[in-house]
């Protein structure tokens with residue numbers, strides 16, 4: 701699998717799963733446009749240098765993906781800078797966990813806006829390009845929690861279930877133009893998002909993983925490479941779980 705000649709846009713790639721995807725796809729020869737929100741400038745420059753050293757074009761763009769107007773503008777900048785766009789990976793996401801009884805309206809709104817509205821924003825801003833070239837792969841990062849629900853994460857689970865419904869719908873709308881849309885649903889992956897959970901809670905999650913280990917960002921990146929590459933040319937509208945068998 702290789703991505704020579706393709707340009708890939710990844711949201712929220714300054715750390716964690718997004719960063720691992722950026723590195724993996726650059727190793728496969730893809731040019732990488734990525735967005736970040738709150739990383740410090742030297743981390744962004746280091747990531748750009750790492751990717752450039754792999755022999756590809758790259759640039760980071762500051763963007764709050766929940767903002768429709770800014771997203772449209774940044775995607776235009778990216779198109780001008782790179783001259784094309786072949787793969788869109790919606791990775792940016794947040795949690796604001798609480799039991800529903802204690803969940804505030806603000807925690808509901810911010811999670812739905814950052815996790816779900818952002819996917820609408822990014823696809824709307826990119827789809828004309830995909831339509832014109834009659835080619836494109838959209839990869840949306842959801843979660844197994846969007847399939848089975850999770851106590852304390854009603855907002856997050858709703859946003860991730862929404863991503864699945866959105867992706868299946870656009871796969872139906874855009875398939876005739878050779879634009880594919882798929883979901884990766886990670887299970888429990890080591891990152892800043894899961895580092896927040898207590899040790900005992902992490903152990904409970906691990907006990908439910910048949911492959912008997914917590915996932916790594918690289919595990920998700922391997923799946924993203926497959927969906928970005930021509931090796932998955934006949935796959936659309938699917939949800940691929942990268943969860944060590946947790947949800948079977």
Ligand SMILES: NC(=O)c1ccc[n+]([C@@H]2O[C@H](COP(=O)([O-])OP(=O)(O)OC[C@H]3O[C@@H](n4cnc5c(N)ncnc54)[C@H](O)[C@@H]3O)[C@@H](O)[C@H]2O)c1
Pocket residue numbers: 711712713714715716717718735736737738739763764765766791792793794814841842843844885886887888889890891892893894
């Ligand atoms: N870690 C896991 O176990 C796990 C499991 C299932 C799904 N996921 C999903 O994977 C994706 C990546 O998560 P991660 O584990 O790497 O977490 P992370 O917290 O390390 O990374 C999240 C990224 O999203 C960015 N981001 C947050 N709000 C943003 C905004 N408004 N605009 C732009 N960027 C924003 C952050 O800056 C960061 O780069 C998320 O969508 C998450 O929901 C993670």
